[in-house]
Amino acid sequence: MAHEKKLLGVFAYLDELVNALKFAREKGFTIHTVYSPFPHHGIEEALGLKPSPVRFVTLTGGVLGILTGIALVVYTCVQWKFVVSGKPIIPLVPAVVVGFEFCILFSVLFNFAAMLFKARLPKLHRPEHYDNRFSQDHFGVLVLCPENEREHLSSILKEAGAKDVHEVNA
Amino acid sequence: METISYSRFNEDILRNMSPPGRRYYVLLALAFAGVLLGASCWAYQIATGLGSAGINLPVYWGTYLINFVFWVGIAHSGTLISAILYLFRAPWRTAIARSAEAMTVFAVSVAGLFPFIHLGRVWIVYWILPYPNQRNLWPNFQSPLVFDVIAISTYLTVSVLFWFTGLIPDLAVVRDSSTGLRRKIYGFFSLGWLGTHRQWNHYGTAYLLFAALATPLVISVHSVVSWDFALSIVPGWHSTIFAPYFVAGAIHSGLAMVLTLLIPLRRVFKFEHLITLKILENIAKTIIFTGLIVGYAYGVEYFMAQYSGNIAERDTFIWRAVGHYALEFWIMVLFNAVVPLAFFIKKVRTDLRYLFGISILINIGMWYERFVIIVGSAAHQFDPYSWGYYSPTWVEFGIMIGSFSLFFFLFLLFARFIPTISMTEMKETGRHSRRENP
Numbered sequence: 001m002a003h004e005k006k007l008l009g010v011f012a013y014l015d016e017l018v019n020a021l022k023f024a025r026e027k028g029f030t031i032h033t034v035y036s037p038f039p040h041h042g043i044e045e046a047l048g049l050k051p052s053p054v055r056f057v058t059l060t061g062g063v064l065g066i067l068t069g070i071a072l073v074v075y076t077c078v079q080w081k082f083v084v085s086g087k088p089i090i091p092l093v094p095a096v097v098v099g100f101e102f103c104i105l106f107s108v109l110f111n112f113a114a115m116l117f118k119a120r121l122p123k124l125h126r127p128e129h130y131d132n133r134f135s136q137d138h139f140g141v142l143v144l145c146p147e148n149e150r151e152h153l154s155s156i157l158k159e160a161g162a163k164d165v166h167e168v169n170a
Numbered sequence: 171m172e173t174i175s176y177s178r179f180n181e182d183i184l185r186n187m188s189p190p191g192r193r194y195y196v197l198l199a200l201a202f203a204g205v206l207l208g209a210s211c212w213a214y215q216i217a218t219g220l221g222s223a224g225i226n227l228p229v230y231w232g233t234y235l236i237n238f239v240f241w242v243g244i245a246h247s248g249t250l251i252s253a254i255l256y257l258f259r260a261p262w263r264t265a266i267a268r269s270a271e272a273m274t275v276f277a278v279s280v281a282g283l284f285p286f287i288h289l290g291r292v293w294i295v296y297w298i299l300p301y302p303n304q305r306n307l308w309p310n311f312q313s314p315l316v317f318d319v320i321a322i323s324t325y326l327t328v329s330v331l332f333w334f335t336g337l338i339p340d341l342a343v344v345r346d347s348s349t350g351l352r353r354k355i356y357g358f359f360s361l362g363w364l365g366t367h368r369q370w371n372h373y374g375t376a377y378l379l380f381a382a383l384a385t386p387l388v389i390s391v392h393s394v395v396s397w398d399f400a401l402s403i404v405p406g407w408h409s410t411i412f413a414p415y416f417v418a419g420a421i422h423s424g425l426a427m428v429l430t431l432l433i434p435l436r437r438v439f440k441f442e443h444l445i446t447l448k449i450l451e452n453i454a455k456t457i458i459f460t461g462l463i464v465g466y467a468y469g470v471e472y473f474m475a476q477y478s479g480n481i482a483e484r485d486t487f488i489w490r491a492v493g494h495y496a497l498e499f500w501i502m503v504l505f506n507a508v509v510p511l512a513f514f515i516k517k518v519r520t521d522l523r524y525l526f527g528i529s530i531l532i533n534i535g536m537w538y539e540r541f542v543i544i545v546g547s548a549a550h551q552f553d554p555y556s557w558g559y560y561s562p563t564w565v566e567f568g569i570m571i572g573s574f575s576l577f578f579f580l581f582l583l584f585a586r587f588i589p590t591i592s593m594t595e596m597k598e599t600g601r602h603s604r605r606e607n608p
Contacts, residue, residue, distance in 0.1 A: 014602035037176060037343070038597040039370035047367055052375035058383075072300060076308035084312070091312045097394065098311055098320060104387045105324040108380065112331050115376035116361070119369040121338075123362030132346035134365055135339070137176035137597075161604070 004144050006032060008129050009157035009165045011139040014040060016161030021046035023156050024143055035130070035140035054114040061110025062103045069102030070095050129168035142168070174443075179596045180343065186439045186590050187344070194586065201579035208572010211565045212287055220290045222565045229548040229560035234288040236540040237573055240423070241281030242322065242395055243416075243536065246388055247424025248274025249329065252336070253384035262452050264595045265445045268340075269435065270428050271333045272588070276580040277427075278326045280573050285318075287569060314397040321394040328387055332380045338363050339373075339594045392420045399543065405486040406547035409474065415467040422460035422506065423536035425453055429529035433522055435585060444591055447520055454519035457510050457532070464539075465507030482552050490546045494559055498538045499546070505535025 011017040014036075021031060021043065034043055073095040081089050116122070134140050145153045150167075157165045174182075215222050225232040251270040255263035263270075286292050298319050300309055309316045341360035345353055363369065396416035399407035429450065436445040475487040490499050509531050513519040518528075545560050562570075584590070 013604045016604065034367040035365050036367070036370065037365060038339075038594045039374050040598070040602075043367055044371065049367065049371050052372040054372050054375045055379060058376075058379050073311045076300060076311065079306050079308060087312070094312045094317070097317045097390075100390060101317070101320045101324045101387075101394075104383050104390075105327060107383050108328045108331060111376050111379050111383070112335065115335070115372050118372040121361040121363065121369075123364065126362060126364060130364060135343045135346040135363075136180055 005147055005150055006129075006168050007143050007145060007150065007153055007157065007165055008131075008168045009141045009143070009160075009162035010131065010133070011141070011161060012137070012163055013161060014042065014139065017139040017141060018042045018046050020141060020157055020160030020162065023160055024141075024153065027152075027156060029149075029153055029156075030144040032142040032144050033140075034142075035134035037135050037137060037139070052118065054111065054118055057114035058107050058111040062107040064110075065103040065106025066099045068106065069099035072102075073098050138163075174596075174600055176597045176600050179593050179600060180347065182441070182444065183589050183591045183593050183596070184344065184347065186585055187587065190586055194582070198579065198582050201575045201582060204571050204575020205579055206572075208569050208575060211568030211572065215287070215565050215569075216292060222563065224561055224563040224566060226560075228551060228556050228558045229545055231544050231548055232560055233562045233566045233570055234284045236537065236544050237570055238281050238284035238288070239395055239416075239540045239544070240537050241277045241284070241573065241577070242325075242392060243420035243423045243540075244427045245274040245277035245281065245325070245329070245424065246392060246417070246420035247428055248272070248277070249384050249388040250421050250424065251428065252332065253381040253388070256378075256381045257385060260452075261599065262449045264599060265441075265449055265591050266428065266432060266453075267595070268336065268588075268592045269432060269584075269590050271329065271336065272581065272584045272590075273424075273427060273431060274329045275326075275333050276577050276584070277424075278322065278329055279580070280577050282322055282326055283573070283576075285322075314394065314401045317394045318398055321391045325387060325391045328380075328384055332384055335373075335377060335380060336592060337588065339365060340589045340592060343593050344589065389417055392417045399547075404547050404551055405480070405482040406471075406490070406543070406550075408483075409471070411467060411470060411474070415464075415471075418460050418463035418467065419506075419536060419539060422457065422464050422510075423533060425457050425460065426529040426532035426536070429453055429457075429525055430533060431581060433526045433529075435590065439585075439590070441591065444596065447522075450522075450525055451519050454513040454525060458513045461507055461510035461513075461532075465503075468503060468507060486547060486550055489550050490542060493550070495542060495546050495549075499542050502535055502538040502542050505531045506539060509535070 009020060011020065017034075017036075018040075021034065024031060025046070025048075031047060034047065036043060074090050077090050083089065129140075129142070131138065131140060141157070143153055143157070154165045223232065223234070225234075248270040251263050252267040252274070256267070286295055289295060298309055298316065302308075309319075338360055341356050342363035342365065345356040345360050348356065393413035393416065396412035400409055400412035402408060432445055432450070436442055472487055475483045478484075490496070509528055512524070512528060518524045549560055550557055
């Protein structure tokens with residue numbers, strides 16, 4: 001919305017950030033982004049985040065991996081039907097080992113790719129309002145607010161303990 | 171551990187990336203010289219043929235395979251610390267997980283070279299890959315050597331990605347606290363990480379799954395390595411306890427290597443308050459556990475040989491203890507199963523000199539364990555007519571020195587260019603509220 005503003009609050013302490021998130025959400029503001037130097041379940045709870053869908057992609061990778069591994073063994077063995085010591089042409093037990101390793105390999109590749117995709121990585125440009133302190137020892141919260149609520153939101157953030165609150169573009 | 175403020179973690183941990191002293195460069199140069207020595211020996215072997223190595227009838231598996239198993243084993247405890255202890259929520263792993271994982275990556279890389287070195291014609295190594303060729307010949311998937319290729323390459327891929335994923339937020343920290351070219355380089359490798367709540371949410375799930383997948387993988391990898399031996403019919407190798415025995419031995423040797431690397435590291439970078447004595451003590455306690463398993467496996471092997479009534483099996487084990495390689499055998503038993511028991515004494519496991527000394531002894535002992543298993547069985551198979559001995563030539567010694575040098579060379583580079591402790595994870599243990607920060 002064109003008339004919406006974005007306010008960035010910078011916090012030095014985790015507990016104050018979490019309180020600010022709770023207050024702002026209670027008052028009906030939309031939290032756009034929270035920047036933090038490390039993950040914390042307090043932030044996730046305060047934002048009411050859902051579990052990441054990455055796990056389903058990983059599971060898909062695992063299933064595909066098992067099928068690929070076993071298919072590879074079966075396909076290659078029937079290409080040249082070579083009987084050794086009267087053993088079956090399609091070796092079932094060894095296929096389990098190959099299937100298992102492929103399962104792990106594909107799960108991990110899918111897991112990594114899904115993580116990059118969902119986290120929007122690699123990112124070529126950092127937003128202008130990004131503060132170097134966010135990876136060090138400070139937390140940032142970017143909140144959307146209508147023009148007329150600007151002062152109200154600013155006071156909520158400051159009361160919660162924000163070191164600094166300012167408006168940002170885009 | 172006392173709680174520390176976030177910025178203190180940054181300052182302390184990033185200290186390892188400040189310009190090092192002359193001693194660092196001397197060590198680096200020494201390690202690099204060792205790498206060159208190893209490379210030259212390998213080049214010589216490629217030029218003259220595999221006959222320049224001491225492997226010959228009946229012992230075709232010599233130091234190359236010993237070093238292969240040794241380095242894969244070293245790798246395992248890195249994954250134990252970074253993945254298994256992560257799943258078990260053991261908080262003491264946090265400070266050492268990064269360097270242990272780095273050790274894993276470097277050890278697997280070094281291990282991965284040995285099958286290549288062991289090949290007579292290394293330029294056709296791609297024959298082992300499953301690809302359709304002219305005559306429609308495929309690798310034999312019933313062979314444990316093919317399992318090995320798949321397992322080791324999977325392990326290398328997974329540990330590199332796991333390590334890199336753990337590094338992303340920390341590389342962003344380095345990016346944000348530096349300027350110029352360095353900022354650009356670390357910015358590139360941090361993939362533009364911002365630390366938003368969405369990123370952390372997906373990252374956290376992915377990281378947990380990484381750990382959950384690496385755990386069964388690490389157990390499978392050394393099991394597969396053990397099947398290289400156990401699936402043959404050679405006395406002393408053909409045994410069902412090989413998989414758990416190898417996995418326990420791998421972790422035993424790896425934990426010892428962690429101590430060998432961490433004790434100098436924490437001293438040089440003054441990490442005593444981060445990598446505390448308590449952590450080293452916990453590693454020592456884990457070593458007691460793995461040492462007991464290894465000792466038990468040594469005993470069970472003898473029991474099985476005796477109880478099976480198989481004369482070849484029985485003779486092999488008697489020969490190991492009193493034959494040509496008895497010295498190596500007793501080094502193995504003493505250093506791996508007996509010496510670590512000293513960690514039962516609190517004074518020993520809290521004294522850095524003992525910790526370091528015993529860790530070196532275990533490293534030596536575990537190398538000899540692989541020697542005893544591999545050479546001890548191959549030299550003394552069923553037919554007395556074809557019994558024989560093996561001793562490495564200078565080419566093999568050179569390549570072995572090269573492999574150790576390469577490992578330490580990579581680790582030295584790591585200690586200089588990458589945050590050796592995860593700042594992100596350490597901050598999670600820090601002081602989170604104003605009250606705690608005076």
